[in-house]
Every structure is written in C-alpha cells, then in structure tokens.
Amino acid sequence: MSTPALELVDLTKTYGKLTVVSHVKARIDKHDFFSLVGPSGSGKTTILRMISGLTTPTSGSILLDGKDITGLPPEQRGLGLVFQNYAVFPHLNVYDNVAFGLKLRKMRTSDIQTKVYDLLDRVGLVGYEKKYPHQLSGGEQQRVALARAVAPNPKVLLLDEPLSALDKKLREEMKFWLRSFQEDLGTTTTYVTHDQSEALSLSDHVMVLNAGRVEQIGTPQEIYESPVSMFVADFMGLTNCFSGTVAAIKDDQVQTRLTIGFDVTATARHRSFEPGQSVNVFVKPEAITVREGRGATASTVNNFEGLILQKSYEGVLLRYKALVAEQQIDIYAINTSENHFGEGSNVTICWTPAGVVVIPADERKRGEE
Amino acid sequence: MTRMPRENKTALLAIPALVYFLLFFFVPIFMLLTLAFNPKELGNITIRPVLTLENFKLFFSYPVYRQSLVNSLWLASVATVICLFIGYPVAYTIARTTSKRIQAFLVILVFCSMQIDLTVRIFGYLTILGDNGLINGSLTRVGVLARPLPLMYNAFGVIVGLVNISLPFLILPLIGIIESVSPDFLNVARLLGCSRWKGFLKVELPLSLPGIITGVLFAFAISMSSYLIPVLLGGWGRAVLPVYIYQQISNQGLWQRGAAFAIVLLLTNLIVVFALIRYYSRSYTKRVLAA
Numbered sequence: 001m002s003t004p005a006l007e008l009v010d011l012t013k014t015y016g017k018l019t020v021v022s023h024v025k026a027r028i029d030k031h032d033f034f035s036l037v038g039p040s041g042s043g044k045t046t047i048l049r050m051i052s053g054l055t056t057p058t059s060g061s062i063l064l065d066g067k068d069i070t071g072l073p074p075e076q077r078g079l080g081l082v083f084q085n086y087a088v089f090p091h092l093n094v095y096d097n098v099a100f101g102l103k104l105r106k107m108r109t110s111d112i113q114t115k116v117y118d119l120l121d122r123v124g125l126v127g128y129e130k131k132y133p134h135q136l137s138g139g140e141q142q143r144v145a146l147a148r149a150v151a152p153n154p155k156v157l158l159l160d161e162p163l164s165a166l167d168k169k170l171r172e173e174m175k176f177w178l179r180s181f182q183e184d185l186g187t188t189t190t191y192v193t194h195d196q197s198e199a200l201s202l203s204d205h206v207m208v209l210n211a212g213r214v215e216q217i218g219t220p221q222e223i224y225e226s227p228v229s230m231f232v233a234d235f236m237g238l239t240n241c242f243s244g245t246v247a248a249i250k251d252d253q254v255q256t257r258l259t260i261g262f263d264v265t266a267t268a269r270h271r272s273f274e275p276g277q278s279v280n281v282f283v284k285p286e287a288i289t290v291r292e293g294r295g296a297t298a299s300t301v302n303n304f305e306g307l308i309l310q311k312s313y314e315g316v317l318l319r320y321k322a323l324v325a326e327q328q329i330d331i332y333a334i335n336t337s338e339n340h341f342g343e344g345s346n347v348t349i350c351w352t353p354a355g356v357v358v359i360p361a362d363e364r365k366r367g368e369e
Numbered sequence: 370m371t372r373m374p375r376e377n378k379t380a381l382l383a384i385p386a387l388v389y390f391l392l393f394f395f396v397p398i399f400m401l402l403t404l405a406f407n408p409k410e411l412g413n414i415t416i417r418p419v420l421t422l423e424n425f426k427l428f429f430s431y432p433v434y435r436q437s438l439v440n441s442l443w444l445a446s447v448a449t450v451i452c453l454f455i456g457y458p459v460a461y462t463i464a465r466t467t468s469k470r471i472q473a474f475l476v477i478l479v480f481c482s483m484q485i486d487l488t489v490r491i492f493g494y495l496t497i498l499g500d501n502g503l504i505n506g507s508l509t510r511v512g513v514l515a516r517p518l519p520l521m522y523n524a525f526g527v528i529v530g531l532v533n534i535s536l537p538f539l540i541l542p543l544i545g546i547i548e549s550v551s552p553d554f555l556n557v558a559r560l561l562g563c564s565r566w567k568g569f570l571k572v573e574l575p576l577s578l579p580g581i582i583t584g585v586l587f588a589f590a591i592s593m594s595s596y597l598i599p600v601l602l603g604g605w606g607r608a609v610l611p612v613y614i615y616q617q618i619s620n621q622g623l624w625q626r627g628a629a630f631a632i633v634l635l636l637t638n639l640i641v642v643f644a645l646i647r648y649y650s651r652s653y654t655k656r657v658l659a660a
Contacts, residue, residue, distance in 0.1 A: 101561035
C-alpha cells in the first residue's frame with residue numbers, strides 16, 4: 001500500500017477537562033476527496049486546524065507524505081486552506097491575492113504570471129485580476145480564495161465549510177464545480193462540513209464524527225447504506241426507525257420482529273447478527289413503494305397495509321406520512337401520476353430488503369467506552 | 370398641521386448638542402479668530418471693523434516665534450511616533466485577547482491614566498524625573514551617576530509627558546480596527562508561507578492602517594496643542610507655540626496677537642490632518658479606481 005498523503009495518528013485535543021477530539025485515526029490517500037462531517041461541536045474544525053498547524057494537538061501525530069509534521073509551524077507545512085469566510089485579503093487585488101503564496105516562494109515574475117493566469121482561467125475569473133475583493137460577489141471571492149490556496153501546489157488542500165456562506169442555488173452549482181476543479185488538479189482534499197448531503201455528494205471518503213470521536217469512515221455509499229451506529233444513521237437523515245429483535249438469519253437476509261408486531265426483512269450487508277439480538281431497524285423513505293388499495297402486491301416480504309395520513313407536494317418529490325400498524329412512517333415518492341394518493345386512502349406499502357438498515361441496538365454504547 | 374417624517378424627528382435629538390457647540394465652541398472660536406485680523410490693542414476683546422495682517426507678520430518676523438512652531442512640530446512628531454511604537458503592540462495585544470473580560474479590564478487600564486487630572490500627573494513626573502526624583506536620586510546615591518541626568522526641563526521631559534497624554538487616544542481607536550481584522554487573514558497568510566511576523570507585516574499591518582491614521586491624528590493634535598506639559602516639564606527653554614499664545618493673551622493682554630498665533634497653530638494642525646487623510650484616501654481610492 002502506498003504512503004497516504006495525510007495520516008492522522010491518535011489525534012487528541014483537550015482543553016482542560018474538555019476533550020474536543022479523541023484518538024482520531026485516519027489515512028487519506030493521494031488525490032482523495034476526504035470529508036470530515038459531523039454536527040457542531042463534533043471536533044471537525046479542530047481536526048482541520050490541527051492539520052493546518054493553527055492548533056497544537058494534545059497528543060497524537062500528523063503525517064504528511066509519511067513525514068511527521070505535528071511540530072511544524074503552519075508556514076512550513078505546505079498546505080492550502082480556504083476558510084468559510086474566504087478571508088480574501090481586502091487590501092490586495094485578485095491577481096495579488098492569487099500570487100500571494102507564489103511571491104513568498106521567490107518565483108520568477110513571469111512564472112508567477114503564468115501560474116496566476118492559468119488558475120484564474122480554471123476558476124473562471126480571467127479579466128478580474130485588477131478587481132478588489134469588495135467588488136466581488138461571495139461566489140467570486142470564494143473562487144479567488146480557492147485559486148490562492150492551490151497556487152503554491154499544496155500537498156493537501158483544506159476546506160473549512162467553504163459552501164456554507166453561499167445561497168442555496170449557488171451552493172448546489174459550486175458543489176459540482178468544486179468537485180470537477182479538484183479532480184482536474186488532483187489535489188488531495190480534506191473538506192469539513194456539517195451538511196451530510198454535501199459530504200456524500202462531493203467525497204470519495206467520508207469520516208463521520210460525533211463528540212470528537214470517529215463514528216465511521218467509508219465511501220459515501222457505505223456510510224449512507226450501511227451506517228454502523230444509530231448516530232450515523234440519524235445524522236445521515238435516516239428516518240422510520242423501529243425497534244425490534246432478530247428473529248432469523250437466512251443467507252444474507254436478516255429477519256427482524258418489530259415491537260409493533262410485524263416482521264421486516266433486511267439485507268445483512270456483511271454484518272453478523274444473532275437471533276434474539278435487539279436491533280433498530282430503519283426503513284429508507286425512498287425505498288418504499290405504495291400501491292392503491294389493500295393487498296395490491298404479490299411480494300412476500302415487507303408487505304404491509306397502511307393509511308395515508310398526510311401528503312406534501314414538493315415538486316420533484318411527493319412526501320407522505322403514512323400509518324403502518326400504529327406507527328407513523330415517512331415516504332418519499334417521485335412525482336409521477338401513479339404515485340398520487342389522497343389523504344385518508346387505504347394503501348399497500350412495501351419495501352425491498354435492500355432499503356432496510358439494521359443496526360444493533362447497543363451500538364450506541366460503543367462511543368462511551 | 371403636517372406631520373414630520375420620522376427621520377426628521379430623530380434629528381431633533383441632536384439639537385441640545387448642536388446648541389451647546391454653537392454657543393460654547395463655534396461662537397467663541399469664531400470671535401477669537403476674527404480678533405486676529407484686528408490691530409493689537411491692549412486689553413480689548415471686542416471686534417472692530419479694521420482689517421490687518423500685522424499680527425501674522427509679527428509672528429513670522431520674530432525667530433523666537435517661528436522657532437516655537439518648529440519646536441511644537443518636532444516635539445509632537447517625535448511624541449506621536451513613539452506613541453505609535455509603544456501603543457500599537459498594546460492595542461494589538463488587547464484586540465487579540467480572546468477573553469472578553471480580560472479585554473475589558475485591559476481597556477480600563479488604558480483609560481486609567483486619563484482618570485487623573487493632568488496637573489497631578491505632571492507633578493507625579495517630577496517625583497520620577499526630577500534631579501532628586503526616583504531615577505536620579507537612586508542612581509546618584511548608589512554611585513552610578515556622579516551628577517543627575519537631565520531628564521526634565523528639556524525635550525526629553527516634554528516628550529515623555531506628551532507620550533503619556535496622547536497614548537490612550539492612539540490606542541483606543543486602534544483596538545477597534547485591529548479587532549475588526551479577522552485573525553483568519555493571518556492564518557491564511559501563514560498557510561501560504563508567511564512567518565508570524567511576516568504575516569503581520571504583509572496583512573494585519575496594512576489592514577489596520579485606518580486605525581493607525583486615526584490614532585496618529587489624535588496623538589499629534591493633542592501633542593501639538595498641549596500647553597501644561599511643555600511649561601511644567603520643558604521649562605521656558607523649550608517654548609512651544611501654545612506657550613506664546615498664552616503669554617500674548619495672559620501676560621501682555623494682546624488678544625489680537627494671541628488669536629493670530631492660535632490661527633497659525635490651528636492651520637498647522639489642519640494641514641497635517643489633511644495631509645494624512647489624503648495620503649490614506651489616496652492609497653485607498655487608487656485601488657478602487659484602478660479596478
């Protein structure tokens with residue numbers, strides 16, 4: 001296995017008795033887009049600041065290309081950083097902002113110029129070089145900050161919630177743009193966000209943090225489809241949680257008996273369960289199909305009768321709240337004519353085993369060891 | 370009756386201050402300044418319809434008066450520069466203090482020196498700088514000095530005093546401006562390869578320029594127009610312009626001359642103020658216009 005671009009070894013930060021980051025381990029491969037995601041206070045920004053050298057870890061170490069950089073001041077680490085507020089230097093124009101790091105490296109003026117114009121071209125700001133930050137929009141400032149950060153060819157690019165200050169529409173556009181920008185440059189990127197959908201859509205790998213500890217590291221698909229803990233499931237926005245026990249295990253399928261009285265079958269996803277083990281069962285709202293009337297499908301598993309309680313029209317999606325055996329569940333359906341059901345109508349609700357996530361109920365204790 | 374728009378009503382709140390300034394600042398200053406263009410007349414303070422520039426001519430024809438203006442200028446300049454070098458680190462430290470309570474305490478400390486009357490403070494200096502004061506007294510007693518150092522009744526004493534009175538006025542506006550410069554600018558500069566010190570020089574210092582200009586203007590204007598400090602700590606050998614203004618009016622009863630000297634002081638101050646503001650706004654508008 002090749003040396004990872006960045007490796008965090010037992011990284012810990014405490015302030016007095018308060019532990020902000022606790023024994024975080026991670027390997028970030030070259031060219032990887034790696035996200036740190038978690039709610040506020042989960043320690044993600046502290047980890048980023050420790051990587052950048054702005055905060056000193058209490059213990060543990062940080063390896064960059066295999067070399068220990070834990071004790072190095074920020075200016076000797078060779079990293080790029082973009083803050084949430086961009087921090088574009090207001091007293092310098094766009095050109096000088098982007099050239100800032102290059103000039104410090106005593107490069108020839110002509111080389112600096114070539115590099116700056118190449119980057120301005122990549123971020124779509126050619127013609128803006130004489131403008132000052134106060135004349136730029138938020139999105140433009142962000143691209144200046146990005147160009148400035150990648151100009152000196154950093155070994156790792158650190159992004160601290162760079163999209164959170166933009167409005168929703170621009171944020172969606174920038175998300176795609178940012179990903180292709182990163183892929184073009186091939187720069188290893190560490191991205192901090194509290195927005196799970198941002199992390200999922202941008203990243204090669206995602207680290208979910210909870211109260212300073214790593215809950216799970218994996219590809220977006222692994223994180224979303226097989227969360228290892230209640231916390232990850234909850235944070236990834238999984239709803240329709242039922243509690244129950246494992247009834248039987250057959251091939252790769254787990255049969256669970258829910259406390260509300262019926263059975264749900266789920267794909268095991270390489271996890272081992274024991275019969276009788278208490279579990280939490282999540283049914284993904286988008287994995288649910290609804291048919292008009294009772295007994296409308298021939299499927300043998302996960303087939304239930306339900307009642308539509310509430311309908312919400314959201315354009316692309318239709319969202320329903322339905323009652324299944326006295327439990328309310330959320331359903332997302334694509335807005336097509338066969339997916340329209342009136343409030344109060346009796347329906348058949350079914351879901352595929354692949355749309356069900358089973359998590360051991362005692363998993364939550366793992367974080368308290 | 371028509372109703373006044375709301376914003377006009379708010380303007381009414383400024384009326385007491387306006388009346389006060391009009392009565393007790395603009396009117397007397399205007400009257401005094403008008404006197405400067407009347408021929409000198411012992412004890413007379415009424416304005417007469419006779420215009421002359423003889424008071425100004427007198428000022429510029431006597432070397433002692435011209436020298437007093439030069440003294441004022443260089444003493445104030447040196448004091449201001451020293452203030453900036455002492456005050457900036459203080460303002461920076463206070464602005465970058467993360468604990469709001471410690472910060473408030475430090476600001477109060479800066480204010481502290483202003484709580485005590487100037488005369489009392491100056492007499493306090495005598496106990497330190499005087500020939501038998503703390504410094505000279507102890508050093509001669511121990512035998513380090515054969516004779517006391519001239520720490521007072523010279524430029525040194527005046528500058529020490531001027532720095533003391535102007536320092537809080539330079540520090541206070543600076544704190545606010547430095548605070549408004551996000552620490553993220555320095556952080557970004559460091560990640561890009563600046564040392565702590567280089568990052569300060571390249572980013573934080575230029576961004577705090579508006580605070581420096583404001584502080585310098587305060588410190589300079591206060592030092593230029595100080596009367597008590599040059600008199601009590603400088604002695605007559607270092608006569609500055611305010612001393613002669615006082616002398617013309619109080620000792621000689623020549624209000625017209627005093628007024629003319631005051632105008633010279635006022636104009637000098639204004640020229641420096643405008644030069645600094647122009648320098649600053651030029652460097653600012655240059656970048657805006659260039660874009």
